[in-house]
Amino acid sequence: MTTDAARCFTWNMSSQFDIIVIGGGHAGAEAARVCARGGARVAMITMMRDAIGRMSCNPAIGGLAKGNLVKEIDALGGLMGEAADRAGIQFKVLNRSKGPAVQGPRAQCDKEIYSRAVQDILAAESNITFVESAVQALLFGSSALTGLRLTDGTELRARATIVTTGTFLRALMHSGEVKTAGGRFGEPSAETLSDSLRAAGLELGRLKTGTPPRIERTSVDFSLLTEARGDAEPRAFSILTDRIALPQVLCHVTYTGAFAHELIRANLHRAPMYSGQIRATGPRYCPSIEDKVVRFADKDRHQIFVEPEGLDHPWLYMNGISTSLPADVQDALVHSLPGFAHARIGRYGYAVEYDFVNPQQLDATLQVRGVAGLFLAGQINGTSGYEEAAAQGLMAGINALQYVRGGDPVVLRRDEAYAGVMIDDLVTLGTEEPYRMFTSRAEHRLLLGCDSVYERLTPIAESLGIVDDERRRRAESRVTRMHRAKTLALETSLTPDRATQEWMGAAGFELTAKTSVAKLVQRAEFHVEHFLAVAAPAFPALTSALTALSAEELEGVTSALRYSGYIERQQREASRSAGDEQTRLSAEMSYALPGLSREVVEKLSSVRPSSLGQASRIPGMTPAAIAILRMHLRRKSAETPAEHAPV
Amino acid sequence: MSELDTIVAPATPVGRSALAVVRIDGPLSGQILATLSGSLPEERKAAFTRIRQGGEPIDECVAIFYKAPRSFTGNDLVELMLHGSPVIIERVIVAARQLGARIAEPGEFTERAVLNGKLDLVQAESIADLVDARTSLQAKLSLLNVEGRLSRTCASIRESLLHVISRLEAALDFSEEGYEFITRADARMRLEAALAEIRAVADTYERGRATRAGITAVILGQPNAGKSTLLNTLVGSERAIVTPIPGTTRDIVRETIEIGGLPMTFLDTAGLREHADLVEEIGIRRARDASRSADIVLYLIDATRGADAYDEAEIAALAGRHVVVVQTKRDLAASSGLAISAATGEGMRELIAHLDAIVRERFAVPEASPSIVNERQRAAVAECESGLSAALDSIAGNADEQFIVVDLYRAANALGTLTGAVSRDDVLREIFSKFCIGK
C-alpha cells in the first residue's frame, strides 16, 4: 500500500459533496465516518435521523467470528468497537478456553445507548452533513454515477455514492397473515430505489430475515429461569477504551417444550414461510422457531436466551424464537415457556422480506462493476448482521475515498482479515441466503485471531490517513510490547541447574536440557504466572517484558508461542497461494480462450475475478481450467510485458 | 465461446498391432471424413469404407462419426480403424492435415475430454494408461480406474473427513448451542478408519508402479553359465551373442516379454568372475548395479560344474533381493531344484510358471482393489495420509479443534485433487443439515 495520506483532493467544484452515504445503519455509519476521517466532504442521508445506528434485531454486538470483525474494524479506525464498549452491559469472550484464534468477544448492549453512541461519534466529525430524507433515484452520467434525487425533488451531486440501505428496499413485514410495507418496525420502506439499481444494470433478488417477540420485563417470573452471567472482568472491544463504564447485568435461559412444538405444528398453515406468503430465502443458521420444529422434529426442546434490551429498557429480547406466526399463536407460545405464564408481549415477532443485490456484480472494492463511483455495502449485498454490515461499510468507505482522491484500491487478503474473507466470498461466490461470518469460512483462521489485529491492520489504516493519533499510538505500543515479550521468550533459556530444577520440580515438571522459555510455554504444565512468581529475579528483562502486558496481551503472546508450529504451517500455506493471489486479471480481459469450456468462460466473465487466486475459488472452476488460464497469462505477459504490470 | 481447432493422431501405439486407430477431433472432423471416404456415415454407426487421397486409395477401413457432445471428447469426433501398417497411418494423417487438421499434442484428446467435463482427472490418467497398455492385466487395471474405483474409494474417505471436519468446526462456530457435536473417541475412530483406507490405497502404488512400468529381472551367474542362451530362449530369437568362450557378454542386453500379465524386462549381463580385463570389469560392475535395482534376480549355475564358494558368496551378497536360483544345462549333468536346458527346452515351462507365480503374488494388483498408478496420484495420497496422521497426533495431544482441522483440511485438499474437494460451503451445509443451529 503506497497511498500518500496527504495527497490533495482534486476538488471538483460542480459536486456539492465528495461522497454521499445513503443509509445510517451500521454500514452507513462506518462508511460516513471513515470518509470524513479521510478528509472528504460527506453527506449521510437517512429516512430517520433518530434511527442512525439503530440495532434492528438483537441487542448484542460481536460473538464468534463477528467479534473478530469488530476488532478488525477497531484496528482500521472504525467506530463499532467504541460504541459497543460505551453501551455494553454484559461482556463475554466466547470460546474462552480455545485460544485467541477462535475466541469471539461479545457484548450485550443497551440499544438506546448504542445508537446514541454512534450518533455522538458521527456528530463529532465536522465533515459530515446529515440529511433526513429518503432517496428516490440515483442519477447516472454516461458511465458513472453523478448524484441522486430525494423524494422532495432536491438533487444532490457527489463523485461517489455508497448505498447502505439494509433491509429497506421494497421491504415487506409479515406477522401471521398481516403484511405491512416497512424496512423495520415503525419505519417506511424504500420503494423506488431498486428501480435505479436495475437501471444501473444490476440484478436484484429477494431475501428474508426475522425477529423474535419482545416481552415486558415486569411480567416475567425470573425465579423460574436459569441465570447466564458474563465475564467477571469485562474485556473491551476498542483499544481506545480504558474502562467499561456501564453496570453489568444478568441474562437468563429458558426452553421451549412439547406443548409449544405441538402448537407450532398445528398452526404451520398460518406461518408466512409455510403458507407460501413468503417465497424469499432466509438464513439456515438463524432459523425461525417454526423451521426448527419442522426440520428437527426429534429435538424435544430448544434453548432461548432471554436478553435485556437495555439497562432500563422495558423489554426483553427472546433470542431463539424468531417467528412470523400470527399474534395469537405467539401469545400462546410465550405463555407455555417456564417463567412466562403471565408474560405480556411488547412487540410481536415478524419477518421482513427485501430486495438485495447479488454481490457477484461488485468488484473486490465493493464498487458496482461498470458503474464508476457506485459502491454498495451492508445487508443490501446479501449479508446479515451488524458486524458484517459495518465491516463492509468501512471497506466501501475506504475505497470510495481512494476512488475520489485517486488512490489505489484497498483489498484485504483472505489471510489478513475476516473482512477480506467475507468480501472475497461475497464477490466471488455470491450468496443465495443471508451471508453471516463464521470462523470456518477462513482457511487461514489461525492467522486471524483477535490478538493480532492491530499488528495486521492498523499500519494499513495509518498509510491511508484514517487513524486518529491516540489509536495509532496505543496500537503501536501494544504491538511493540507483545513483540518484545515474544522475542525475549525465544531468547531466554533455562538450564537444568539445581536451583531451576528445584522450583520446576515444585511446579510438577522437570528440565532435561537447556530450553528456551518459548519452548517451555508449549508444554501444557508450564504456566507463565507460576514462572513469574518463582523465577522473576533470575530473568529481569523477560519478567519486565511479561509484566508490562495486559492479561489480553499476555494471552496473545503465550498462544502465539504455544501454537507457533500450526501458525507457521498456515503461514506457509498462505504464502504458497500468494503467487496466484498476486497474478492480476484485468477487468476487460476476454475469457474466450482456446481450451476453456463455455461453462468456464461464462463463469469467469460473470464474476470477472481480479486475480488468478480469486478465479480458482469460483465454484465449478477446474484445476485444468486454471492451468490453461495460467498458461495463457504467461504467454500474454511474454508478448506484452507492460500490460501485465500489477495493478 | 472458445475457438476449437481440429486435431489428428493415432490412438494406438504405432507398429505393434494388426489394427490401428486414428482419431480426428474438432469441428472439421466430419468434413474430413466425408472428403476422405466420399460420404459422411450416419452418426455413431460403424461404416465400412474406402479411404482415398486425391483419388488414390489408401486403405479400406471401418469409420465411426460421433457428433458433439456425444463423443469421448465431447466434440465432433471421427475414429478410423485401419490396417496396422505405419505407412498407411502416415498417409492418412498427411491427408487429414492437408484438409485442415493439425497433429495432436500428447494427451490432447484426453485433455479435451477433461475440459468438456467428460472425464475427471483420475479417469483421464487411466485412459492415457489404457492407450499404451501393452499387456492384458495392465488393460484390466486401467479399466478399473476408468470406472472410477479410485475415485470412489477417495470419495468414501472424503465423506469421513467431511463428517469429522464439519463437527469439529461446529464445535468452534456454535459452541454456545449446548451440543456435543462429536466425541473425541468417535473422531479418532473415524479418522483411524480413513487412515487405514488411504494406506491400503498407498500400498497399491508399488504394485501399481510395477503394473505400469513393468518388472525387471536381471540374469546373473559366472561366465558360460548360459545367461545369454536363456535370454535368447525366452525371447525366441538370437538377441545376445552366444559362444563357448567365457566372458562373451560385456554390456547389458535387454528384452521384454509378458509374464504373469505384466511386461517383464530381462537383463543379460557379463559373467561374474574375479580376474577380468578392463572392459569385462566395467561389464561386471554394471551387472552388479543392475541387480541392486532389479525386482527379481535369476542366478544361473552351470549344472556341469555345480555351485561353488564363489556362487554362494554372490548369492549371499544379494540378500534382500528376490533371488531365483536356476541350474542350467540339465541335458549334460544331473541337476536339482529349478533346472533348465536351453538345448532341449526342458524345465523352461516350469521356470516361466515359477516367474508367473511370483509376479501375480508380489507385483500384480489384486483385481478388485483400487490403485494409484502415477506420481501425481501417489503424492496426493501421501499428503492425505500425512494430514490424517498429524490430525490423529493432535487428537492424542488433546489439541483444540482449530488445530486438528488444519491437518484435516490438508488431507481433504490432497484428496480433492483426485475427487471433489471439501469446500467451506460443504462444511456449513453438513452442519446445518444435521444440527439445529441458531437463535
Ligand SMILES: Cc1cc2nc3c(=O)[nH]c(=O)nc-3n(C[C@H](O)[C@H](O)[C@H](O)COP(=O)(O)OP(=O)(O)OC[C@H]3O[C@@H](n4cnc5c(N)ncnc54)[C@H](O)[C@@H]3O)c2cc1C
Ligand atoms: C426484522 C429484522 C430481523 C433481523 N434479524 C437479524 C438476525 O436474526 N440476525 C442478524 O444478524 N441480523 C438480523 N437483522 C439484520 C441486521 O439488523 C442488519 O444486518 C443490519 O442492521 C444491517 O445493517 P445495514 O447498515 O446494512 O442496514 P440497516 O441497519 O438496515 O440500515 C439501513 C439504513 O438505510 C436507510 N435507508 C434505507 N433506504 C433509504 C432511502 N431510500 N433513502 C434514505 N435512507 C434509506 C435507513 O433509514 C437506515 O438508516 C435483522 C433485521 C431486521 C429488520
Ligand SMILES: Nc1nc2c(ncn2[C@@H]2O[C@H](COP(=O)(O)OP(=O)(O)OP(=O)(O)O)[C@@H](O)[C@H]2O)c(=O)[nH]1
Ligand atoms: N548343452 C547345452 N549347452 C548350453 C546350454 N546353455 C548354454 N550352453 C552352451 O554354453 C556356452 C555358453 O553359453 P552362453 O549363453 O554364452 O553363456 P553366458 O553365461 O552368457 O557366458 P558369458 O557371456 O561369457 O558370461 C555356449 O556354448 C552355449 O551353447 C544348455 O542348456 N545345454
Ligand SMILES: [Mg+2]
Ligand atoms: Mg553371455
